[in-house]
Amino acid sequence: MNLKLYNTLTRKKEIFKPINKNNVGMYVCGPTIYNYVHIGNLRAYTFADILKRYLKFKNYRVKEVMNLTDVDDKTIRDSQKQGKSLKEFTKEYEKGFLEDIKNMNIEMPEVMPTATEHIKEMVEIVKNLLKKKIAYKTNDGIYFSIKKFKKYGKLSKTKIKKLKAGASERMLKDEYDKDNVNDFALWKFYTKEDGDVFWDTEIGKGRPGWHIECSAMSMKYLGQSFDIHTGGTDLIFPHHENEIAQSEAHTGKKFVKYWLHNEWILVDGRKMSKSLGNFYNLRDIIEKDYSAMELRYFYLTKIYNQKLNFTWMGLKASKISYQRLKNIISTIKDDKKINKKYISEFEDAMEDNLNTPKALQVLWRLVRDEKAIGKLRTIKKIDEVFGLKLLETEEIKIPTDILEIVKEREVARAKKNWKKADALREVLKKEGYAVDDTDKGSVVGKL
Numbered sequence: 001m002n003l004k005l006y007n008t009l010t011r012k013k014e015i016f017k018p019i020n021k022n023n024v025g026m027y028v029c030g031p032t033i034y035n036y037v038h039i040g041n042l043r044a045y046t047f048a049d050i051l052k053r054y055l056k057f058k059n060y061r062v063k064e065v066m067n068l069t070d071v072d073d074k075t076i077r078d079s080q081k082q083g084k085s086l087k088e089f090t091k092e093y094e095k096g097f098l099e100d101i102k103n104m105n106i107e108m109p110e111v112m113p114t115a116t117e118h119i120k121e122m123v124e125i126v127k128n129l130l131k132k133k134i135a136y137k138t139n140d141g142i143y144f145s146i147k148k149f150k151k152y153g154k155l156s157k158t159k160i161k162k163l164k165a166g167a168s169e170r171m172l173k174d175e176y177d178k179d180n181v182n183d184f185a186l187w188k189f190y191t192k193e194d195g196d197v198f199w200d201t202e203i204g205k206g207r208p209g210w211h212i213e214c215s216a217m218s219m220k221y222l223g224q225s226f227d228i229h230t231g232g233t234d235l236i237f238p239h240h241e242n243e244i245a246q247s248e249a250h251t252g253k254k255f256v257k258y259w260l261h262n263e264w265i266l267v268d269g270r271k272m273s274k275s276l277g278n279f280y281n282l283r284d285i286i287e288k289d290y291s292a293m294e295l296r297y298f299y300l301t302k303i304y305n306q307k308l309n310f311t312w313m314g315l316k317a318s319k320i321s322y323q324r325l326k327n328i329i330s331t332i333k334d335d336k337k338i339n340k341k342y343i344s345e346f347e348d349a350m351e352d353n354l355n356t357p358k359a360l361q362v363l364w365r366l367v368r369d370e371k372a373i374g375k376l377r378t379i380k381k382i383d384e385v386f387g388l389k390l391l392e393t394e395e396i397k398i399p400t401d402i403l404e405i406v407k408e409r410e411v412a413r414a415k416k417n418w419k420k421a422d423a424l425r426e427v428l429k430k431e432g433y434a435v436d437d438t439d440k441g442s443v444v445g446k447l
């Protein structure tokens, strides 16, 4: 099998082949640090993490760059509202983000650049685009002329021609939608509203547009052409479309080979938003007695590029499955072997565009297969990709009266009294415990 990934650029699943032999360069559009990241953002970073871990599992050498957007319209607006300097304001959310990815067991990227430390690189690109007459100056900023880049729209399949009026308009804001396909701002000249946020540069006093930040930081660390770029589907237009335009116009080379986008997280079938009161971050999840690993398991129950509907019931189901899985695994003894058959089934699932729900089924089959050899080491290998900490055991305290019921049930089972065994399972369930029957006897865990 070959690893196949769905490339937004071609709208096809393609066989993955890195540009440079065994080395993979991947860029993950990181968070805008103006808030704690929510469970939608965490899905995006968990997906990128699974992708990276799988590439490493397949022995690729991966260099991952994830940026932190620490200057844009939103960070400036909200830092001013709180009367803080931009740095002071973003530092807090940067810290929060690092805590969150650690809790989610997301591997640290090899490079984590911030936009404010790469202004020089951005200015260089803008200078070159001005020289090439692809960019032009107005009184409020420097803009990219989308008409000058023939392939504009190739990622989002947006057509410029149809937008007669729009194409001659300019967009100063960082975020806008397809109805506003426009020349976009590479550099924004200073206005009073920017307060003390500005850089005095060769191209004028001001600050960068959001899109140029990612072009500058990705090419600096990964080169002018690299393998993978990820983000959520909302970033396809305009952010990634603009990244392609300005990077390729600047270098004359193909910017990125594979564009991968994760789908949206919905909450109770609706868009997550503060006004609907259905907006959650990791702190909210943990407050309700769920763990980061249970949330991670929940993410894996859907392929990354399908919509995932978050409900508390759904998270609860993941919690139960996850705890059961760990309980059973804690009873498995090491026989110092690897089970090639299950590894290969796991790979088959993952190679099909990272089909984690299918790969989870393979894991469950392995865990329940009484005859399989090499169970423990195979699970460990699989968990290098899942990152679910399946072999870490924490103390689970089971009260003695519960253990007595379990014992009684074991006796019933030994006597093949299934009716009684089932009834006792129900009793346990009512008390909040689940019991699984394994080749090593029954294993009890909290629901």
Ligand code: AMP
Pocket: 029, 030, 031, 032, 039, 040, 041, 042, 043, 044, 230, 231, 232, 233, 234, 235, 262, 263, 264, 265, 266, 272
């Ligand atoms: P932002 O900080 O808004 O740029 O978002 C960071 C990342 O999270 C981007 O890749 C977004 O596409 C992604 N993202 C934002 N909201 C959601 C959501 N509800 N579901 C999945 N991904 C999301």
Ligand code: ZN
Pocket: 029, 030, 214, 239
């Ligand atoms: Zn970006």
